[in-house]
């Protein structure tokens with residue numbers, strides 16, 4: 001294609017988030033030349049911490065990032081749900097591999113294989129539009145022709161807008177302030193449960209929730225959920241608004257008040273199509289979802305990997321293969337978006353009743369392009385119910 005010195009099929013990718021990086025690595029693994037455009041000056045990930053379920057961990061193995069992801073991540077013995085500080089569910093996830101980590105750790109782990117594969121990553125390079133014939137136009141005015149264009153440019157996607165996909169965006173009533181703070185184990189006191197992921201819900205005197213997630217031995221990922229426009233959505237956090245409902249978390253809340261943070265309202269974006277001509281959109285650009293099932297990045301990375309698998313034949317039949325990709329891979333993501341949106345609207349995680357075969361379908365899915373072999377080192381630890389919880 002124009003501008004390419006090699007005879008390899010060539011892809012231009014907008015956005016070096018999780019979706020863009022995974023697509024880039026997976027395409028390069030299959031013999032494509034890839035150029036990745038990131039509009040920001042630096043590479044990295046916003047959003048503090050992240051939960052990766054088995055499907056996402058399998059994608060990590062397929063792109064050569066699993067060992068690094070596992071190295072500095074954490075698996076809690078239990079996912080615990082509390083309502084007004086009373087435990088309503090204690091889930092060991094004995095058969096479901098999962099791990100928590102900081103987003104930067106995940107990002108660096110995915111960037112490493114991209115570096116090993118010598119993928120060209122341009123900073124300060126905004127893709128302003130794409131054309132179904134495979135042309136991208138950059139903020140600089142430069143145009144480039146490719147065999148494949150991937151719009152992995154997030155929920156506000158320029159690629160999606162310029163190609164003209166119809167999008168329905170729905171904002172949820174709630175949102176989250178995400179922060180990384182020190183674990184403060186000693187200061188939190190002798191609770192038996194501080195290694196658990198704990199989903200602290202309060203409905204009285206107002207709706208506020210704290211998702212307490214150990215991200216590794218040192219870092220704690222805190223998700224402070226509150227309705228849009230409420231006092232709990234203000235950043236930096238107003239300490240008294242959180243302390244009066246969660247006094248037992250005072251040491252970590254005091255740390256949280258030192259960080260500016262950002263409040264993100266949950267949203268779902270559903271498109272009429274994910275592909276047109278030689279252009280495909282993937283990740284939040286194609287299917288942003290609420291975080292109730294912790295599947296947004298997981299689906300982004302699964303779909304990015306499978307996209308590359310459908311491109312295994314190179315530049316031949318790109319348009320037909322993209323349509324096939326959407327037809328076969330999309331239904332699972334559609335179901336996941338719908339389930340997650342329903343859980344979010346009903347604040348149903350507060351009941352701790354979400355662990356069932358239907359809701360775990362996506363987490364247990366073997367992604368196209370990933371091995372079904374057991375993940376080495378998982379399950380990581382045997383969960384034993386502490387005596388205090390049996391009483």
Ligand SMILES: Cc1cc2nc3c(=O)[nH]c(=O)nc-3n(C[C@H](O)[C@H](O)[C@H](O)COP(=O)(O)OP(=O)(O)OC[C@H]3O[C@@H](n4cnc5c(N)ncnc54)[C@H](O)[C@@H]3O)c2cc1C
Nearest residue numbers: 015017018019039051126127153154283284291296297298
């Ligand atoms: C509160 C919350 C909690 C979440 N928790 C989880 C979780 O635990 N587990 C999980 O799996 N998912 C989770 N998610 C979802 C997850 O964060 C997203 O689905 C994921 O980050 C999407 O990745 P992406 O690469 O598609 O988009 P993004 O992460 O938005 O990346 C897009 C990239 O493209 C760049 N860009 C944008 N426009 C352009 C352009 N025009 N040209 C060039 N570059 C551009 C951006 O700067 C960015 O680097 C959560 C989401 C929220 C809101």
